[in-house]
Amino acid sequence: MKLMDIYFSLKSDLDLVERRLLDEVHTSQYNLKKASSHLLKAGGKRIRPVFVLLAGKFGHYDLPKLTRVAAALELIHMASLVHDDVIDDAATRRGTPTVKAEWGDRMAMYTGDYIFARALVLLAEFSDVRIHQLLSESIVSMCEGEIEQIRDFYNKEQTLRTYLRRIKRKTALLLSISCTLGAMVADCPPRTVRLLExxxxxxxxxxxxxxxxxxxxxxxxxxxKPVGSDLSQGNLTLPVLFALQHSQDAVRLRDLISREMTRAEVEEAVKIVKASGGIEYARKMADRYMEKCLDALYKLPNMDARNKLEGIAHFINERDH
Incomplete structure (x- = not known):
């Protein structure tokens, strides 16, 4: 099943999520409204809202509740992106100027805080304590992950365990919560909730x-954005960590990785990583996670929503952007 077909089948429901997002970032403060809607208008995959909606299909599909959860989780994701761009000193995201680049660091931080607060207001309408407990614990973990990432910028002694814990907190948690909360709001059986999680x-x-x-x-x-942006910002990812351990040019790579890296040095470092087998190693690791993902999925009831989640899984594993 193609990704475009999956999104098209959910178009009317995703349109409601999009309208909700626009409503939630509305404010009488002109600059805050402009900055808050800036990233929203840049678009995105909206994979978190899609996960919420598809998880809800396994239970009682209450669209008003599900769109509320979907919008709240996308707002949390957006807020984290605005903050990330300040930390990373990023000028562009998705090919457009960042909030930081347009309005400066201070406005970007307040904008991220505002978007995050709007998400919490949305979720406050739910009386189920489990929802708030799960989200609160996850947000704490996400913040810890961000601090750890900053701590480990340019740290060439990182371990695989450190990297995996970081990406769990940076990305996997919010996607997992999207499935979990969608299933919980839809009153899915506990086993279904666990498998979707x-x-x-x-x-x-x-x-x-x-x-x-x-x-x-x-x-x-x-x-x-430029190729090797993570590396130039000191975010040492799995292929780079592999190269630091296994490349015949590991000593040169260590010398190249620094806060003063030039564009030419970034390009040289990328070549060393590619030649080391680090890309292939990371690809195999992603494949192993995808096998576990599909194993959990195939234990769910065989229905259209499961087929769509399978299609998204294949897109994740095969995408080139």
Missing amino acids: RYGYYAGMAFQIIDDILDLTSTPKKLG
Whole structure:
């Protein structure tokens, strides 16, 4: 099943989520409204809302409740992106200027805080304590992951365990929660909730590893940023960590990785990583997570929503942008 077909089948429901997102970032403060809607208008895959909606199909599909959850989780994701761009000093995202680049660091931080607060207001309408407990614990973990990432910028002694824990907190948690909360709001049986949670987690781990591969192998046009941006910002991903351990040019790679890296040095470092087998190693790791993702999925009832989740899993594993 093609990704476009999956999104088209959910178009009317996703349109409601989109309208909800626009409503939630509305404010009488002109600059805050402009900055808040800036990233929203840049678009995105909206994979978190899609996960919420499809997870809801396994239970009682209450669209008003599900769109509320879907919008809230996308807002949390958006807020994290705005904050990330300040930390990373990023000028563009998805090929458009970041909030930081347009309005400065201070406005970007307040904008991220505002978007995050709007998400919490949306979810406050739910009386189920489990929803708030799960989300609160996950947000704490996500924040810890961001701090760990900052701590480990340019740290060439990182371990695989450190990397995997970081991407769990950075990406996999929110995708897992999207499936979990969608299922919980739809009153799915506990086993179904657990299986969807596992599907989202393993899909999220594969998603981030593929992202890290694409940062080194794609093109600036597809990425919306220069190739090797993570590396130049000191975010050492799985292929780079592999190369630091196994490349015959590991000593040179260590010398290249620094806060003063030039564009030419980034390009040289990327070549060393590619020649080391790090890309292939990361690809195999992503494949293993995808196998676990599909294993959890195939234990769910055989229905249209499961087929769509399978199609998204294949897109995650095969995407080039």
